[in-house]
Amino acid sequence: MTTDTAAPTADTTTVRRPHAWIWAALAGIVSAATLLAIAELFAALVARSASPVLAVGSFIVDIVPRPLKELAITLFGETDKIALLVGVGLGAAVAAAVAGVLQYRFRPVGAVLVGIGGVLATVAIITRAGAGALAWLPPVLGTIGGVAVLILTIARLKRWVAAAEDRDGEKARTSRRQFLLLTGLTAVGAVVVGVGSRILNATTSSVAAAREALRLPAPRTTVTVPEGANWEIDGLSPIITPNGDFYRVDTALTVPNVDPTTWRLQIDGMVDTPVELSFDDLVNMGLNEYGVTLTCVSNEVGGSLVGNAIWTGVPIRDVLRMAGVQSDADMVLSESVDGYTASTPLSALTDDNLDAIFAVAMNGEPLPFEHGFPVRMVVPGLYGYVSATKWVTKLTVTRFDKDEAYWTPRGYAAQAPIKLSSRVDTPKIGAPVPAGTVVIAGMAWAQPVGVQKVEVQIDNGDWQETQLSTPINDQSWVQWRLEWAAEAGSHYIAVRATDKDGNLQIQEQAPIAPDGSSGWQRTLVTVS
Numbered sequence: 001m002t003t004d005t006a007a008p009t010a011d012t013t014t015v016r017r018p019h020a021w022i023w024a025a026l027a028g029i030v031s032a033a034t035l036l037a038i039a040e041l042f043a044a045l046v047a048r049s050a051s052p053v054l055a056v057g058s059f060i061v062d063i064v065p066r067p068l069k070e071l072a073i074t075l076f077g078e079t080d081k082i083a084l085l086v087g088v089g090l091g092a093a094v095a096a097a098v099a100g101v102l103q104y105r106f107r108p109v110g111a112v113l114v115g116i117g118g119v120l121a122t123v124a125i126i127t128r129a130g131a132g133a134l135a136w137l138p139p140v141l142g143t144i145g146g147v148a149v150l151i152l153t154i155a156r157l158k159r160w161v162a163a164a165e166d167r168d169g170e171k172a173r174t175s176r177r178q179f180l181l182l183t184g185l186t187a188v189g190a191v192v193v194g195v196g197s198r199i200l201n202a203t204t205s206s207v208a209a210a211r212e213a214l215r216l217p218a219p220r221t222t223v224t225v226p227e228g229a230n231w232e233i234d235g236l237s238p239i240i241t242p243n244g245d246f247y248r249v250d251t252a253l254t255v256p257n258v259d260p261t262t263w264r265l266q267i268d269g270m271v272d273t274p275v276e277l278s279f280d281d282l283v284n285m286g287l288n289e290y291g292v293t294l295t296c297v298s299n300e301v302g303g304s305l306v307g308n309a310i311w312t313g314v315p316i317r318d319v320l321r322m323a324g325v326q327s328d329a330d331m332v333l334s335e336s337v338d339g340y341t342a343s344t345p346l347s348a349l350t351d352d353n354l355d356a357i358f359a360v361a362m363n364g365e366p367l368p369f370e371h372g373f374p375v376r377m378v379v380p381g382l383y384g385y386v387s388a389t390k391w392v393t394k395l396t397v398t399r400f401d402k403d404e405a406y407w408t409p410r411g412y413a414a415q416a417p418i419k420l421s422s423r424v425d426t427p428k429i430g431a432p433v434p435a436g437t438v439v440i441a442g443m444a445w446a447q448p449v450g451v452q453k454v455e456v457q458i459d460n461g462d463w464q465e466t467q468l469s470t471p472i473n474d475q476s477w478v479q480w481r482l483e484w485a486a487e488a489g490s491h492y493i494a495v496r497a498t499d500k501d502g503n504l505q506i507q508e509q510a511p512i513a514p515d516g517s518s519g520w521q522r523t524l525v526t527v528s
């Protein structure tokens with residue numbers, strides 16, 4: 001757009017005035033890119049958690065109101081985190097472009113704005129849980145670099161514009177070249193350094209090696225999946241959810257890296273003696289296996305935010321006993337390394353008949369990073385957000401009237417038992433099935449008492465009892481199946497479960513907030 005086509009040096013008519021605002025906006029973006037690149041570089045070197053984009057993203061995760069968060073999850077599904085980061089990036093780019101223009105027009109306003117942005121990012125970084133002592137360094141160095149780039153590039157741009165306005169062709173070309181050279185090289189450098197550092201930061205974690213090397217003591221008791229527990233039916237969920245297929249829900253933008261050799265679990269609050277355990281201390285208390293189905297409060301009727309695994313761990317009650325819980329306490333606030341908290345009724349953790357555990361392994365391997373490595377909680381019968389804290393490092397014994405957890409001020413109940421539920425896995429809505437014998441099958445769960453029966457209703461017919469697979473235990477879901485002589489046409493299939501206490505699944509529909517969805521799933525099947 002500003003190319004002076006093979007212009008003879010003396011011909012002043014070819015000196016064109018640059019599109020200064022566009023170049024200023026670009027310089028602003030390059031300045032922000034420099035800020036981020038320097039910060040990422042030093043984050044990779046001295047403080048891995050000090051990435052400005054991630055810190056600002058995490059800050060946004062924490063402050064966005066619940067309806068927006070739900071919208072984000074429904075719009076973007078499991079990619080909501082990537083969508084958020086892209087959004088943060090685009091927002092930063094627009095702000096940086098504005099800062100560039102302001103610096104050009106009203107010096108030094110743009111530089112001051114970039115400085116303020118850097119300070120805010122620094123605050124977002126150092127106030128996050130788990131921020132190290134050097135966490136301020138990357139964003140501060142980045143901010144200095146970003147401000148310097150903005151001041152220098154805009155100064156060159158001004159020289160270029162001034163020369164063009166003076167119709168001084170020689171000077172205009174020189175200053176133009178100097179501006180483009182500085183801006184271009186800085187841009188390339190920022191992209192190379194920034195992307196390289198982020199990749200370095202994300203891929204060279206010593207924790208991955210620590211997980212590979214981890215050898216856990218053999219569990220003293222194991223869970224065997226009984227004969228008849230798992231039917232292999234097309235479309236039906238397996239009774240044990242493979243780790244790679246297990247749903248993931250958390251507020252962590254990047255998965256926390258926790259080194260088991262430096263990990264500590266602290267128990268304090270309303271206890272006789274605060275306790276601190278290392279990873280070895282914990283596993284040396286003796287490991288057992290437990291089959292437990294985990295469910296998210298955000299699971300809609302018929303949804304897939306539920307999975308079942310064999311967890312290896314240590315009962316939480318044994319650890320609480322070491323600390324000695326005071327009699328007027330009624331809640332345990334568990335906290336993860338990234339500051340997330342959950343409020344669990346004390347009784348759910350101390351009950352001798354319910355095995356709430358600190359889990360260290362999932363389906364026979366150390367916890368995957370996304371599922372809480374090295375230690376997470378698993379509590380039968382409670383939704384994950386009030387019990388299943390991943391990357392757990394601290395328990396505070398307290399009271400519901402004294403403390404609250406992450407989701408409590410964000411529209412979810414402080415206490416939330418999992419609602420008795422059933423779901424149709426096959427046939428799937430929208431996938432036509434041929435007429436004849438069709439197997440209708442799905443899953444049902446009723447922690448902590450177990451599923452007594454599952455019934456299916458086709459169109460407006462009678463409720464028919466289905467066949468249940470052999471349960472692993474009462475804390476694990478079961479499969480159910482029913483053979484159906486399907487005739488051509490559209491049919492509704494409804495399902496409902498009853499637990500072993502005789503409670504029928506709630507028919508009334510409820511949304512996921514504040515304490516979990518309810519309603520009988522009804523799906524439409526086309527038989528051809």
Ligand SMILES: Nc1nc2c(c(=O)[nH]1)N[C@H]1C(S)=C(S)[C@@H](COP(=O)(O)O)O[C@H]1N2
Nearest residue numbers: 247248249250251296336340384385388390
């Ligand atoms: N540290 C941490 N732990 C957490 C959460 C979180 O956001 N951060 N989310 C909870 C929620 S809402 C659920 S449903 C379960 C999900 O566990 P999963 O991702 O292993 O399936 O983790 C729980 N533990």
Ligand SMILES: [Mo]
Nearest residue numbers: 296297384385
């Ligand atoms: Mo959840």
